[in-house]
Amino acid sequence: MEPPHLLLPLDRTAPAPLQVQLYEALRQAILAGRFPAGFRLPATRTLSADLGVGRNTVIAAYEQLAAEGYVDARTGAGTEVAALPPDRLLAAGPGDRRAANLPSATTLSKRGASLAGLRAPPPVPGMAAFQPGLPAVELFPHTLWADLMAKAARRPLAPSLGYDEPTGEPALRRAIAAYLAAARGVNADEDQVIIVSGAQAGLDLTARLLLDPGDGIIVEDPGYLGARAAFLGSGANLIPVPADADGINLDLAPLAAAPRLIYVTPSHQYPTGATMSAARRLTLLDRAAQWGALVIEDDYDSEYRYRGRPLPALQGMDRDGRVIYLGTFSKTMVPGIRAGYLIVPRALAEKFRLALRVTGHFVPPAIQGALTRFLEDGHFARHVRRMRLRYQDRQEIMVGSLQKHAGGMLLARPADAGMQLAVPADTRDDQALARRIIAAGINARPLSVYSLGPGVMRGLHLGYAGVPERLIGPLVKRLCQAALQRGN
Amino acid sequence: MEPPHLLLPLDRTAPAPLQVQLYEALRQAILAGRFPAGFRLPATRTLSADLGVGRNTVIAAYEQLAAEGYVDARTGAGTEVAALPPDRLLAAGPGDRRAANLPSATTLSKRGASLAGLRAPPPVPGMAAFQPGLPAVELFPHTLWADLMAKAARRPLAPSLGYDEPTGEPALRRAIAAYLAAARGVNADEDQVIIVSGAQAGLDLTARLLLDPGDGIIVEDPGYLGARAAFLGSGANLIPVPADADGINLDLAPLAAAPRLIYVTPSHQYPTGATMSAARRLTLLDRAAQWGALVIEDDYDSEYRYRGRPLPALQGMDRDGRVIYLGTFSKTMVPGIRAGYLIVPRALAEKFRLALRVTGHFVPPAIQGALTRFLEDGHFARHVRRMRLRYQDRQEIMVGSLQKHAGGMLLARPADAGMQLAVPADTRDDQALARRIIAAGINARPLSVYSLGPGVMRGLHLGYAGVPERLIGPLVKRLCQAALQRGN
Numbered sequence: 019m020e021p022p023h024l025l026l027p028l029d030r031t032a033p034a035p036l037q038v039q040l041y042e043a044l045r046q047a048i049l050a051g052r053f054p055a056g057f058r059l060p061a062t063r064t065l066s067a068d069l070g071v072g073r074n075t076v077i078a079a080y081e082q083l084a085a086e087g088y089v090d091a092r093t094g095a096g097t098e099v100a101a102l103p104p105d106r107l108l109a110a111g112p113g114d115r116r117a118a119n120l121p122s123a124t125t126l127s128k129r130g131a132s133l134a135g136l137r138a139p140p141p142v143p144g145m146a147a148f149q150p151g152l153p154a155v156e157l158f159p160h161t162l163w164a165d166l167m168a169k170a171a172r173r174p175l176a177p178s179l180g181y182d183e184p185t186g187e188p189a190l191r192r193a194i195a196a197y198l199a200a201a202r203g204v205n206a207d208e209d210q211v212i213i214v215s216g217a218q219a220g221l222d223l224t225a226r227l228l229l230d231p232g233d234g235i236i237v238e239d240p241g242y243l244g245a246r247a248a249f250l251g252s253g254a255n256l257i258p259v260p261a262d263a264d265g266i267n268l269d270l271a272p273l274a275a276a277p278r279l280i281y282v283t284p285s286h287q288y289p290t291g292a293t294m295s296a297a298r299r300l301t302l303l304d305r306a307a308q309w310g311a312l313v314i315e316d317d318y319d320s321e322y323r324y325r326g327r328p329l330p331a332l333q334g335m336d337r338d339g340r341v342i343y344l345g346t347f348s349k350t351m352v353p354g355i356r357a358g359y360l361i362v363p364r365a366l367a368e369k370f371r372l373a374l375r376v377t378g379h380f381v382p383p384a385i386q387g388a389l390t391r392f393l394e395d396g397h398f399a400r401h402v403r404r405m406r407l408r409y410q411d412r413q414e415i416m417v418g419s420l421q422k423h424a425g426g427m428l429l430a431r432p433a434d435a436g437m438q439l440a441v442p443a444d445t446r447d448d449q450a451l452a453r454r455i456i457a458a459g460i461n462a463r464p465l466s467v468y469s470l471g472p473g474v475m476r477g478l479h480l481g482y483a484g485v486p487e488r489l490i491g492p493l494v495k496r497l498c499q500a501a502l503q504r505g506n
Numbered sequence: 507m508e509p510p511h512l513l514l515p516l517d518r519t520a521p522a523p524l525q526v527q528l529y530e531a532l533r534q535a536i537l538a539g540r541f542p543a544g545f546r547l548p549a550t551r552t553l554s555a556d557l558g559v560g561r562n563t564v565i566a567a568y569e570q571l572a573a574e575g576y577v578d579a580r581t582g583a584g585t586e587v588a589a590l591p592p593d594r595l596l597a598a599g600p601g602d603r604r605a606a607n608l609p610s611a612t613t614l615s616k617r618g619a620s621l622a623g624l625r626a627p628p629p630v631p632g633m634a635a636f637q638p639g640l641p642a643v644e645l646f647p648h649t650l651w652a653d654l655m656a657k658a659a660r661r662p663l664a665p666s667l668g669y670d671e672p673t674g675e676p677a678l679r680r681a682i683a684a685y686l687a688a689a690r691g692v693n694a695d696e697d698q699v700i701i702v703s704g705a706q707a708g709l710d711l712t713a714r715l716l717l718d719p720g721d722g723i724i725v726e727d728p729g730y731l732g733a734r735a736a737f738l739g740s741g742a743n744l745i746p747v748p749a750d751a752d753g754i755n756l757d758l759a760p761l762a763a764a765p766r767l768i769y770v771t772p773s774h775q776y777p778t779g780a781t782m783s784a785a786r787r788l789t790l791l792d793r794a795a796q797w798g799a800l801v802i803e804d805d806y807d808s809e810y811r812y813r814g815r816p817l818p819a820l821q822g823m824d825r826d827g828r829v830i831y832l833g834t835f836s837k838t839m840v841p842g843i844r845a846g847y848l849i850v851p852r853a854l855a856e857k858f859r860l861a862l863r864v865t866g867h868f869v870p871p872a873i874q875g876a877l878t879r880f881l882e883d884g885h886f887a888r889h890v891r892r893m894r895l896r897y898q899d900r901q902e903i904m905v906g907s908l909q910k911h912a913g914g915m916l917l918a919r920p921a922d923a924g925m926q927l928a929v930p931a932d933t934r935d936d937q938a939l940a941r942r943i944i945a946a947g948i949n950a951r952p953l954s955v956y957s958l959g960p961g962v963m964r965g966l967h968l969g970y971a972g973v974p975e976r977l978i979g980p981l982v983k984r985l986c987q988a989a990l991q992r993g994n
Binding site: 086 | 721
């Protein structure tokens with residue numbers, strides 16, 4: 019089988035070398051079925067003369083086609099198009115791509131769908147007010163941080179750049195253990211510290227290593243969405259247990275089987291802000307022991323306490339290695355750091371390390387190096403102290419402004435701690451309330467998104483830490499105007 | 507109930523404030539059961555006089571205890587120790603911690619255990635030779651990179667610092683789409699690009715969003731360990747299918763049910779180095795369509811091809827949006843960058859974005875900003891070009907040294923591409939062989955770790971890209987001495 023003539027579009031002014039153009043033209047012709055299996059390509063000498071290109075150009079293009087299996091080049095027998103399955107694909111032109119039916123393969127897994135379905139309202143782009151969890155990005159010492167990071171990046175540590183130490187740089191783990199011992203009463207040595215890329219990464223790792231599909235995990239109700247996402251992502255069964263002004267009440271746990279894990283925010287319940295009482299803490303540890311369960315203590319913003327001193331961590335009260343402690347630098351520094359830490363019981367430390375060797379989600383060494391200096395040189399403690407004062411001011415302005423402008427619809431009261439307020443609202447539909455505010459360009463999260471069981475809280479979760487003092491009043495005013503727009 | 511006298515150890519020279527010391531001493535006494543429930547603490551005035559401290563100090567300590575629920579402070583009725591469960595915990599002193607039996611809770615989940623159990627031999631710390639996958643860290647422009655990162659960190663982009671764009675900075679996604687279109691024939695717009703913290707993170711995310719426990723995934727045999735880890739981590743069933751000199755051979759797939767996913771390394775099979783032939787590529791896409799399966803194309807080191815030009819990606823041949831393409835900057839730059847990318851089919855892009863909003867594992871904005879400049883300003887293309895020449899030199903030296911020193915035990919041959927050699931060995935126990943070499947302080951991975959089915963390859967997987975030219979000869983000599991130590 020020989021073609022009448024070979025029309026191959028070569029463009030001598032194009033940047034691509036002629037051999038690449040020739041290869042591509044032949045390949046497209048083969049794929050489109052114009053040169054079927056068994057079709058014999060012209061001899062290199064012939065084609066070179068026909069096209070007016072060097073013979074080496076043709077040879078290179080043929081060799082590339084042969085290397086990829088489009089043609090068979092047998093010495094002496096010339097170059098033939100290989101037998102390529104299937105005709106359907108060969109005939110389909112690039113234009114069919116968009117028209118083709120999308121395969122059912124693109125439905126997510128059940129797990130994936132549960133993750134994609136967990137929607138909090140999307141944040142208003144570029145607007146810090148009043149997104150819960152955002153710290154004061156404008157007060158962070160970005161220049162100092164940039165210098166520390168550049169210094170660390172200029173002198174990379176080991177040739178492996180991180181693969182050697184899947185749980186993090188030893189110096190950073192030591193600095194974190196020392197900080198947590200002093201500030202939070204956490205009892206751990208550096209081998210128990212695991213550097214992770216943020217609180218969410220810590221939750222995901224813990225869920226993946228400890229939960230099998232169908233395992234039960236107790237979560238607070240209302241409770242933190244990110245944690246729920248991590249546990250759902252592992253295929254676990256969420257067991258919501260009501261949290262009140264003293265934290266989670268395990269007497270209300272509706273348990274058929276013992277849970278595998280218990281997830282709590284004892285210092286500052288998310289989102290209510292409650293502190294777990296000592297009685298509840300002891301009950302929690304006791305029940306965990308009875309059940310053979312582990313406890314995840316998410317201590318996400320304990321540094322920001324305005325009245326009393328920060329409560330010691332549950333981890334420090336733990337007598338038999340049941341508590342996994344989780345903290346993050348996203349709130350004490352800025353979210354862009356993408357770093358946090360797990361403190362795991364001694365009996366789990368080596369197992370986590372082995373698993374991390376294969377999953378390998380470590381924090382960039384430049385960031386670990388900069389963090390080590392930031393902690394060791396006292397910048398961290400200084401920044402947290404400064405922020406504590408500023409956030410207290412911001413909270414006062416926020417509460418005052420809400421009390422002034424909300425006309426009784428939003429019941430703002432001062433909170434002892436944290437970076438956001440859970441503000442009960444006089445409405446049956448806090449989702450609609452939040453949508454009105456978001457439509458006015460201000461972030462507001464409905465409290466009801468945090469509830470799983472029947473006792474749904476209604477109101478707004480409003481972050482104030484990330485909003486400069488002078489902007490809070492005007493923005494709260496705008497928020498309240500939107501909130502009051504259509505009664506409720 | 508009143509105590510005879512209250513012995514509380516306060517140290518006026520200690521750095522901790524007296525109120526904190528007092529709080530801590532009372533708390534310990536309560537937890538140790540020395541002050542049982544109902545025990546009435548002395549009036550603040552009395553204790554202040556007894557201890558010689560200010561009354562406000564005592565009030566602050568009592569308030570803290572009350573806030574945490576250790577005591578009940580009723581106006582007029584004094585301050586009583588609260589009823590605290592359970593006696594067992596109260597009586598346990600801190601000394602018991604290590605003696606306590608470790609709970610069965612600290613066994614990993616099945617998934618977690620399978621991850622922790624997937625052991626490649628641990629790398630020799632600080633030794634780049636001959637760890638597969640390590641690039642030439644010493645040739646990377648660390649100073650330039652540090653400057654780009656510092657510049658990006660000094661001017662943080664948005665107040666949310668990343669939360670707004672869970673799939674990555676738009677400018678970086680555009681730069682990656684443009685690079686892949688030119689270099690790899692990848693057909694995608696920026697909305698299909700998802701920035702992830704490395705190839706492993708990309709595999710984990712894909713597995714989590716697309717695999718339910720029990721779903722089947724076809725993997726190459728032999729094949730990449732990190733991918734297996736990600737799929738096992740999702741509870742999927744691995745279906746190993748033999749890969750030969752033309753890549754995976756799906757005619758040998760032992761399928762009871764259609765798989766959900768197919769994971770392949772078509773440009774450069776891991777670890778054999780084979781290029782998947784065009785026929786196999788078309789068969790693969792065809793079978794995927796028949797099965798309703800998606801394909802993961804892991805293009806981990808396609809930039810390093812020394813003969814012929816890099817083969818176009820499978821993704822560019824895909825007519826109906828079945829291919830998820832995965833790439834990484836860990837091999838083209840340095841692993842410490844911790845960044846890679848997924849190109850997902852259009853029908854999946856929005857679903858991935860929604861799921862990422864809740865799982866939130868994004869790459870630090872400073873690194874994204876620096877990467878954008880590195881790509882846009884041509885540093886990336888320049889670095890890859892330089893490395894390609896150097897790695898080719900390094901491979902030649904490596905192959906020559908092995909042929910000179912291995913005495914026929916190791917059968918090194920030049921490879922067309924990549925950063926490591928799969929070197930067959932004349933041995934029945936390549937694990938023992940690798941252990942002898944590792945004992946001599948040099949990294950060597952047994953090829954048998956990559957095999958799942960019966961056709962086990964035996965030999966060594968040796969990375970050469972990360973080892974300076976002048977060191978390769980002497981290190982190979984040392985490796986061969988260790989390898990030949992006990993005959994075999």
